[in-house]
Structures are given as structure tokens and as C-alpha cells.
Amino acid sequence: MSADMSNTAGAKLRPEDVTALRRSVRGPVLLPESEGYEAECATYNLTCALRPTVVVGAAGEADVREAVRFATAHGLPVAVKSAAHQMVSAAEGGLLITTRRMAGISVDPRNRTVRAEAGVRWSEVLPRTAEFGLAPAAGSAPEVGVVGYTLGGGQSPLLGRTHGYAADQVRRLTVVTADGELRQVTPQSEPELFWALLGGKGNFGVVTEIEFEVFPVPRFHGGGIYFAGEHLARVLDAWRGWLPTVGEDMTSSIGIQRLPDIPVLPEPLRGAFVVHLRIGYLGSAAEGEALLAPLRACAPALLDLVEDRPFAAIGEIHRDPVDPIPYVDRSLCLEDFSEETAQALVKLTGAESGCTLANVEIRALGGAFDREPEFPNSVASRGLPFAVFGFALGAPDRAEELRAELARVMDGLAPWAAERNMVNFLSPDEATGAAGVRAVYGAERYDRLAAAKKRYDPANVFRFNHNIPPA
Structure with a gap:
């Protein structure tokens, strides 16, 4: 490992910085020369390679908090990879948080809700809900991750026309915001952040767990x-x-x-x-x-x-x-x-x-x-x-x-x-600038999202996405 590891964001990581990060998290910390880096950065779309400066394979929400705090302290933007519907750039010059190790699922059949951690895929939820004759607003591809899909709306080919988008079924999100704080976000506790997260994709933080309603459809x-x-x-x-x-x-x-x-x-x-x-x-x-x-x-x-x-x-x-x-x-x-x-x-x-x-x-x-x-x-x-x-x-x-x-x-x-x-x-080729993203959301919705961005991520730490800069 070289004495300095530069990145396109202009920050520099020293060996002792990386050592300190490794000591603070349970999951792996990988550099481009590390064994396992390529596998950790692998994507479903083979034309979209990821090349972050450093990767943290988060083993839990505490790792996510440490990774975000480390990134902001060292001037690194943050990217998140779960399973589809999340990344739109190579994450060069940034810190990548991967969530596949965060695989917890719990089903509450009495209240008809599911809690899923950040790395869970629909293919893992479906058999669990089926045990109780329940169904989530999953999409057309069960191998897609629950969180990324839901943060972008989530269009189900079975339940959507009767119950709406997957985002409409969410009751609570646990999220690490750019300040490194862990927040329990509900429509009652933080209505503006709740509104922005569900539709705003990864612009507002790292969702570590999501709770959503399911339906009696066997x-x-x-x-x-x-x-x-x-x-x-x-x-x-x-x-x-x-x-x-x-x-x-x-x-x-x-x-x-x-x-x-x-x-x-x-x-x-x-x-x-x-x-x-x-x-x-x-x-x-x-x-x-x-x-x-x-x-x-x-x-x-x-x-x-x-x-x-x-x-x-x-x-x-x-x-x-x-x-x-x-x-x-x-x-x-x-x-x-x-x-x-x-x-x-x-x-x-x-x-x-x-x-x-x-x-x-x-x-x-x-x-x-x-x-x-x-x-x-x-x-x-x-x-x-x-x-x-x-x-x-x-x-x-x-x-x-x-x-x-x-x-x-x-x-x-x-x-x-x-x-x-x-x-x-949206592909990486679409809505590539602020005007394009504004058009996708519509002016009124975009302006409200930009105001929420200013409140929760004023430095635009989460920008490896169809970005909404802080207004």
C-alpha cells in the first residue's frame, strides 16, 4: 500500500487512516489492491464497473455510521450498493458501503408488516411472507434488493394497481444521515425526511432497515x-x-x-x-x-x-x-x-x-x-x-x-x-444534470427535495446517484 491514496474528490487517505477505519468496523475494509475488492464491487450490469477509493462491507448499522463519519471526516462522497436500483456511477473518489451482510428479516403476521435490513432481496422475503399467506409489493425481478427498489418507488406487477407503489406501503425507515446520526424515520416523527427518502432514492442517507405493510394474497x-x-x-x-x-x-x-x-x-x-x-x-x-x-x-x-x-x-x-x-x-x-x-x-x-x-x-x-x-x-x-x-x-x-x-x-x-x-x-445515461433530474421529478417536487437535501445533506455527501444538490 502506498503512503498516499488519492481520489478524484481531492481527499487523501493515509495508511493509518485506513487502519483506524478497519478497527472501528466489524465488516471488511477493502482498497483497490485488496483481495476481495473486485467481488465486493461486482454489479449486475457488467458494463457498470465500480471503482471507489475504499469499500466498507457493512456488517450492521454501527458499521454504516462509522463509514459515513469516516467519509465526511476525510472529504469522501458516499455510495451505497445493495442489489440493483441504487448505483448510477463508478463511485470513483468515494467510499462505497456494501450492505449484503445486513440480511435480517422479520415478519409480523398479526400486524401484517415486514422488517428487512439493507442487504435483503425480494427472493428472501417472498418465502418468509408466504408462510403466513402474505404478499409484499415486490417487483418483476425477485433478485432485486428491497431497499433500493422501494426508495425509487417500486412498481409491482401484481399488487401495484390495487395498492400502489412499494414506497406507499412503508411505515418506518432506519437511516444514517450525512451527519453520521442514526434516525428512526416515520411519517409522524420526521415527515419531511420520510417524504424525501421514498422516491428520492439514495440522496438522503443510508437506509439500514425498512418496515413495510404486506397483504393477504397467497x-x-x-x-x-x-x-x-x-x-x-x-x-x-x-x-x-x-x-x-x-x-x-x-x-x-x-x-x-x-x-x-x-x-x-x-x-x-x-x-x-x-x-x-x-x-x-x-x-x-x-x-x-x-x-x-x-x-x-x-x-x-x-x-x-x-x-x-x-x-x-x-x-x-x-x-x-x-x-x-x-x-x-x-x-x-x-x-x-x-x-x-x-x-x-x-x-x-x-x-x-x-x-x-x-x-x-x-x-x-x-x-x-x-x-x-x-x-x-x-x-x-x-x-x-x-x-x-x-x-x-x-x-x-x-x-x-x-x-x-x-x-x-x-x-x-x-x-x-x-x-x-x-x-x-433511469439509467446512468439519463437525467445526468440538475435540469434533467428536475424534469424527471417535476419542478414543485424537485424544489421540495432540494430543500430537504439542504437540511439533511448540505455537503451533498450522497451524490453518486441521480443527484439532487442542496438548494
């Missing part, structure tokens, strides 16, 4: 129906006409996918261009089958995987990739999904488009996603009816080529796009 009727890509126009037309006929207990989306030729996929899907209709219905199987009849009739299915399932099988709706992959992505929300919008989407992504994106999906929102929760929060996408997310697979040396194709498709939908967006879907 099963659902759903999964996916795959159609050949040549039927895209017919499927979109049928789906558009069908959406106004179903209630809030039905959630759906469509993925336009060019799938890889890999053994994990069933034969009809390997290397295929497909339209993936995703269904999550909370009513009975018989009612679900009747509701789906018009969609099934719109085109012949390659594969129909819709069936009755336990709630813990929520990941079978989208069937998102589990293993780390290299990709670039972009997103937007739509004000409307008209016939003209659907025609543009076919032109941009259909069989004759030349599109090479692995997936372009459109998710129908509405219902409780539009309603203000009992305890208000700063979720930016409330009231927007559709979300679009696209990603392209490829090695980092193809990133510019892939970004260009993403831009072609997403910019082609610009006539129907809203200024505001779903914060969890």
Missing part, C-alpha cells in the same frame, strides 16, 4: 404468453382495446424481445423474435381465463405459461434474467398509448424495423399507482399511465453502438412521452 393467476414477433401489431391493438375493460386486480405489460439462442430458454423461444404478454391477476383462475380470452384470440401463441401460481412465483410473470449481464438501457413514461403510438412502436421495433434491442417493454400502470398514499412520499411517476423500458445487450466496447439504437427507438416515442419518469428505470 396466490395469483398469471405468467406469460409468447407470440411470434410478426404478430406485434395485432397483439398491441388487442391489448390497447382490452386494457379499459379490466379492473385494478389485473396488471399487464408487453415485452418486444429478441431472445438469445441459449439452452435455458425453451425451444420455441431460442433465438426468436417474440412478443411477450405478461399477466398478473388477483382474481380466480376461471375469471382470469375468461378475461384473457380476447388476447389469446388475437394471434396464435408460441408458448402459453399463464396458470394459477403461489404469490412467491411472481418472478414467473416477467422471467427477467437472473445472472449478471452487460447492457445499456433507457426509459420513459407515456402520457398516452394511442393507435398512433402503437403504430410508431411497430415501426420502431417490429419485424421490418431492423431493431436489435433485446427488450422493449411497455407497462400499463393506472389504478392505485395514481392515488396519493395515506402517508405522502416523493414518488415521481404517480399519475403517468404507461412506462417504457428498453435495453440492449453487448460488451462495453459496443456501448456507443447500443446507445445509438436505444436512442433511435426511445426518441421515436418522444411525441407521446411525459417529462416525468419512473426513477427506478
Whole structure:
């Protein structure tokens, strides 16, 4: 180890500083030359490498407090890594706190609440809540971390249209703020920080534990129906006409996918261009089958995987990739999904488009996603009816080529796009400056967040994110 370890923030760490940090925490403290540094910094998106000056693998909230205090004392900005929906930069010149060792979960079936520590993933919560016939507002990918997902809103493909965003279900957060203090944050104790944390992502501190409400939902009727890509126009037309006929207990989306030729996929899907209709219905199987009849009739299915399932099988709706992959992505929300919008989407992504994106999906929102929760929060996408997310697979040396194709498709939908967006879907390439972040949140919400930032993080310690500088 060299005598000085410089970083882009301008601070310098001496060997004795790092030794003191190691003595003050239970978890590992790693430098770029340390064994285990690469594994601790590993990300799901292989194109987004993390290169912090120092990493603290927090073993508990006391470690988080020590890490934040150390960082502020030495002029280091702080980044947090759990499992997705949190990091948007390489964290160069900063201190990275990883939370995977903080894995505590407790379920209170009487009060229908769950407490989860910072490193917990939905895949770990689902079997625990299933023991009591309860269900959380988990997302489409169970391997995503609970905290990062919830701080950005959290859009469930099963419970969202009936109960709202995952953020709407939160009752308490334990958070370490930039001053190194541990705070118990509820709507009653600190309403402004509670409001800012839930929607403001990682701008306001390190959440070490979260408590949220769960619901008595033991099963659902759903999964996916795959159609050949040549039927895209017919499927979109049928789906558009069908959406106004179903209630809030039905959630759906469509993925336009060019799938890889890999053994994990069933034969009809390997290397295929497909339209993936995703269904999550909370009513009975018989009612679900009747509701789906018009969609099934719109085109012949390659594969129909819709069936009755336990709630813990929520990941079978989208069937998102589990293993780390290299990709670039972009997103937007739509004000409307008209016939003209659907025609543009076919032109941009259909069989004759030349599109090479692995997936372009459109998710129908509405219902409780539009309603203000009992305890208000700063979720930016409330009231927007559709979300679009696209990603392209490829090695980092193809990133510019892939970004260009993403831009072609997403910019082609610009006539129907809203200024505001779903914060969890923002890629590192989006909302890169203060004006962009302001547009995503809307002016009134952004100004309130900036005021909260000034109160709780005036030095902008937590800035490795879609940053909201203190006003």
C-alpha cells in the first residue's frame, strides 16, 4: 500500500487512516489492491464497473455510521450498493458501503408488516411472507434488493394497481444521515425526511432497515404468453382495446424481445423474435381465463405459461434474467398509448424495423399507482399511465453502438412521452444534470427535495446517484 491514496474528490487517505477505519468496523475494509475488492464491487450490469477509493462491507448499522463519519471526516462522497436500483456511477473518489451482510428479516403476521435490513432481496422475503399467506409489493425481478427498489418507488406487477407503489406501503425507515446520526424515520416523527427518502432514492442517507405493510394474497393467476414477433401489431391493438375493460386486480405489460439462442430458454423461444404478454391477476383462475380470452384470440401463441401460481412465483410473470449481464438501457413514461403510438412502436421495433434491442417493454400502470398514499412520499411517476423500458445487450466496447439504437427507438416515442419518469428505470445515461433530474421529478417536487437535501445533506455527501444538490 502506498503512503498516499488519492481520489478524484481531492481527499487523501493515509495508511493509518485506513487502519483506524478497519478497527472501528466489524465488516471488511477493502482498497483497490485488496483481495476481495473486485467481488465486493461486482454489479449486475457488467458494463457498470465500480471503482471507489475504499469499500466498507457493512456488517450492521454501527458499521454504516462509522463509514459515513469516516467519509465526511476525510472529504469522501458516499455510495451505497445493495442489489440493483441504487448505483448510477463508478463511485470513483468515494467510499462505497456494501450492505449484503445486513440480511435480517422479520415478519409480523398479526400486524401484517415486514422488517428487512439493507442487504435483503425480494427472493428472501417472498418465502418468509408466504408462510403466513402474505404478499409484499415486490417487483418483476425477485433478485432485486428491497431497499433500493422501494426508495425509487417500486412498481409491482401484481399488487401495484390495487395498492400502489412499494414506497406507499412503508411505515418506518432506519437511516444514517450525512451527519453520521442514526434516525428512526416515520411519517409522524420526521415527515419531511420520510417524504424525501421514498422516491428520492439514495440522496438522503443510508437506509439500514425498512418496515413495510404486506397483504393477504397467497396466490395469483398469471405468467406469460409468447407470440411470434410478426404478430406485434395485432397483439398491441388487442391489448390497447382490452386494457379499459379490466379492473385494478389485473396488471399487464408487453415485452418486444429478441431472445438469445441459449439452452435455458425453451425451444420455441431460442433465438426468436417474440412478443411477450405478461399477466398478473388477483382474481380466480376461471375469471382470469375468461378475461384473457380476447388476447389469446388475437394471434396464435408460441408458448402459453399463464396458470394459477403461489404469490412467491411472481418472478414467473416477467422471467427477467437472473445472472449478471452487460447492457445499456433507457426509459420513459407515456402520457398516452394511442393507435398512433402503437403504430410508431411497430415501426420502431417490429419485424421490418431492423431493431436489435433485446427488450422493449411497455407497462400499463393506472389504478392505485395514481392515488396519493395515506402517508405522502416523493414518488415521481404517480399519475403517468404507461412506462417504457428498453435495453440492449453487448460488451462495453459496443456501448456507443447500443446507445445509438436505444436512442433511435426511445426518441421515436418522444411525441407521446411525459417529462416525468419512473426513477427506478433511469439509467446512468439519463437525467445526468440538475435540469434533467428536475424534469424527471417535476419542478414543485424537485424544489421540495432540494430543500430537504439542504437540511439533511448540505455537503451533498450522497451524490453518486441521480443527484439532487442542496438548494
